[in-house]
Amino acid sequence: MKEFKEVGRPLKRVDAFDKVTGRAKYCYDLLPTDHLVAKMVLATVGNGRVVSIDTSEAEEIPGVVGVYTCFDPDLPQQPFGTAGHPWSCDPGHQDIQDRNILTQRVRQYGDVVAAVVAEDTVAADRAVRAVKVEYEEYPLELTRFEAVDRPEDFPPLHEARPNNIIAHVDNRTEVQGGYETVEQILDDPQWHRTHIEVKTPRQSQAHIELCLSFAYGEGDRIVVVSSTQLPHICRRIVAQALGRPWGDIRVIKPYIGGGFGNKQDILYEPLNAWLCEKVGGRCVLLELTREEVFAYTRSRQPKECHIDAAWDDDMNLKARSLEGWSNQGSYAAHGHALMANTANSFRQEYSAKELAHHGVATTFYSNETCAGAMRAYGVPEGNWAAEVLMSDIAYDMGWDGAEFRLNNFMELGYKDPFWPGPLCCYSRGIDECVAKGKELIGWDEKRAAYKDQTGPVRRGVGMALFSYKTSVAGLSLETSNVRMHLAQDGSIMLQMGATEIGQGADTVFSQMAAETVGVPTETVHIVSQQDTDVTPYDSGAYASRQTYVAGTACRKVAEELREKILDYAAFLNPKRQGPFDMRDGVIYDVAGNEVTTIGEVSIQSYYHPTNAKQIEAQDGINVQENTFAMGACFVDLTVDIPMAKVTVNDVVEVHDSGVIINPKTAEQQVHGGIAQSVGMALSEELLTNPKDGSIRNNNLLDYKIPTMMDLPDLTADFVETYDPTGPYGNKALGECPCIPAAPAVRDAILNATGVKFYEAPMTPQRLFEGFKKEGLI
Known part of the structure; x- marks a missing residue:
């Protein structure tokens, strides 16, 4: 593996001091004092149409500047898509555009039918309560059966898709071994076979900072300051929603207090920009409440998967099939991409020994709240399906789950047969990950110690593997641009289009630039x-x-800047023999003798009497390659069967993410991801009221995320391979940690109790019902 000096240093975050002292400026910190406040009038039915809106009482409230409804003649009528994907010049590859700034057609509880702008929050809240809305209601379509097998005597959710099917995909790999179809392999009596049905929840991102933006006029343009993960895409979508040239919109992204994918959709910035237009360019703040963020932004898609599998006596999978359904909710947002990721990850992870694989995936509209991106983008659901299957097989056959998984895991050189571009396993450290994880958790000792337990309180140990692609290269555009220049004192000024949203990106970019x-x-x-x-x-x-x-863009630009610095050093020192080299800011000649420093070069470059210039570089790249990260999670826990209570005692997660740029920030990423995955396993689920489609638990009291009291000390470790496609041998890490802990918890519960659970989260109610069904209670 190549040796690095700056890459791999366990540095503290470059933004740490500003954040802990409160100096870091978040969206709200930049808000002008003379701003107006906007509040939304949200639909109180789950499916229907607005018949009339009476705003007269609201308009009389002191401090109200205006009340704007879905019937406003100035309201832009063109629909837009909200998903934060790169724009495509190919109309067939663009996101579904099915959202309006304000809507007459109500497709979910909480659709925005009107908005109020007032001088302060009190007046705005009073006005929202004073707006009277009359609806024509339609029957709710919440479940797969209600939405897809819908009656024909009332309007569809979206006219373009009267059957509510957003997308349906059917993929089959090439069949081997003399068979003609996957079904023939599954039906062959010489193999073992099983059928399972699994479900995963509507999980909330639960980020600390609320979703908010403020907008103000600047000349003939609109400036939107937003807590968004993707400012350039935000600019484009706001402009499209308003029907204005993209250059009319300027987006500023300050520090962000978390997003986890929820801020990968452009949710209410178009409404905010339009309200700013309506009040003549005055600054308008649109900040959601915590309850609104839970209920009316985005969540992980709830999914259901039916799986069939066949295997032999030698731990070899022979064939698998998956039929999956994803309940997208009221608007397409990211559409079928999430369910496709679920099905793809299920197929990719255990692809080594299969003779064939069949995957069918469907994404449909419903009157549920709109789902979207959440950390790991559909893969935790696919991993839950794959790992529950592997867990069941290993348990039923009496096999070591680690050995069984490794025997079937994706091999080095694997290429996904359905990915439009190169998606390959270029580096593979999974065996080392499992070996290290087993040692850290005490796998063999605990499996022996926990065998054949009886009694009401039992211990269990479980594990799960995962794989995860790095970026969307090969499927969608992957481009990035970077700017660097040399300051007068020899320091480097770095400007990235890529965004820091709390994950530590600015720190690793700084290390990358310094390294090169x-x-x-x-x-x-x-x-x-x-x-x-x-x-x-x-x-x-x-x-x-x-x-x-x-x-990759950062490295390319840093290389260009380095060459320009060395060229200028050669200009200043024509008698010294080159080529020059630079280490730790000191420039050396070809013989290794010190020539000058970057500080001397920089000051001369700015103030040289005949050759003054700012040494700078700006460039961009298109990345075409894509590779897989992978890893293993091990969990030790205690199950109190009569109390239906699970206590997690220990979690060990080992990742192959290639070269680790910063071990400190990498460890923090893993710890946070484990917590989210444990939440998915045991407690996190947004609950829908079947009577009206509203979210029942839209607050931090009733939506149960794990706290410090619910988690043990977490162990994160790494196996460093060198991936040839990464700029420094690195590959994905940010989303990976939230994938495998949930099925590892499930595997440990199975190890402790012998009871199989198929729906996450495994809440006390579901645990109680499962234990009772199996005669343990």
Whole structure:
């Protein structure tokens, strides 16, 4: 593996001091004092149409500037898509455009039918309550059976898709072994066979900072300051929604207090920009409440998968099939991409020994709240399906689950047969991950100690593997641009289009730039705020793409800057023999003798009497390659059967994410992801009221995320392979940690009790019902 100096340093975050002292400027910190406040009038039915809106009482409330409804003659009528995907010039590859700024056609409880702008929050809240809305109601279509097998005597949710099917995909791999179909393999009596049906929940991102933006006029343009993961895409979508040239919109992204995919959709910024237009360019703040964020932004798609599998006596999978359904809710947002990721990850992970695989995936509209991107983008659901299957087979056959999984795991050189571009396993450290995880958790000892337990309280140990693609290269555009220049004192000014949203991106970008230029990281100063008027283009934070894609751009630009610095050093020292080299900010000649320093070069470059120039570089890249990260999670827990209570005692997660750029920030990423996955396993689920489609538990009291009291000390470790496609041998890490802990918890519960659970989260109620059914209670 290549040796690095700055890459791999366990540095503290470059934004740590500003954040812990409160100096970091988040969206709300930049808000002008003379702003107006906007509040939304949200639909109180789950399916229907607005018949009339009476705003007269609201308009009389002191402090109200205006009340604007879905019947406003100035309301832009063109629908737009909200998903934060790169724009495609091919209409067939564009996101579904099915959302309006305000809507007469109500498709979910909480659709925005009107909005109020007032001088303060009190007046705005009073006005919202005073608006009277009359609806024509339609029967709710919440479940797969209600939405897909819908009656024909009332309007569809979206006219373009009268059957509510957003997309349906049927993929079959090439069949081997003399068979003609996957079904023939599954039906062959020489193999063992099983059928299972699994479900995963509507999970909330539960980020700390609320969803908010403020908008104000600037000349003939609108400036939107937003807590968004992708400012350049936000600019485009706001402009499309308003029907204005893209250059009319300027988006500023300050520090972000978390997003986890929820801020990968452009939710209410178009409404905010339109309200700003309506009040003549005055600054308008639109901030959602915590309850609104839970209920009316985005969530993980709830999914159901039916699985068939066949295997032999030698731990070899022979064939698998998956039929999956994803309940997208009221609007397409990211559409079928999430369910496709679920089905793809299920197929990819255990692809080594199969003779064939068949996957069918369907995404449908319903009157549920709209789902969207959440950390790992559909893969936790596919991993739950794959790992529950592997867990059941290993348990029923009496096999070591780790050995069985490794025997079938994706092999080095694997290429996905359905990915439009190269998606390959270029580096593979899964065996080392499992070996290290087994040692850290005490796998063999605990499996022996926990065998044949009886009694009401039992211990269990479980595990799960995962694989995860790095970026969306090969399927969608992966481009990034970077700007660097040399300051007068020899420090490096770095501006990335890629965004820091709390994950530590600015720190690793600084290390990457320092590594390639040849200076200490401490002398690199990165601009955390993005401004679409001046920041180079980048798609933003999603898909674990930034250190891979934007990191490649960062390295390219750093190489260009380094060459320009060395060229100028040669100009200043014509008698010294080149080529020059630079290490730790010191420039050496070909013989290894010190020539000058970057500080001397920089000051001369600015103030040289005949050759003054700012040494700078700006460039971009298109990444075409894509690779797999992978890893293993091990869990030790205690099950109190009569209390239907699970206590997690220990979690060990080991990742192959290639070269680790910063071990400290990487460890923090893993710890946070484990917590989210344990939440998916045991407690996190947004609950829909079947009477009206509203969310029942839209607050931090009733929506149960794990706290410090619910988690043990977490162990994160790494197996460092060198991936040839990564800019520094690195590959995905950001989303990976939230994938495998949930099925590992499930595997440990099975190990402890012998009871199989198929629906996440495994809440006390579901645990009680399962234990009772099996005669343990």
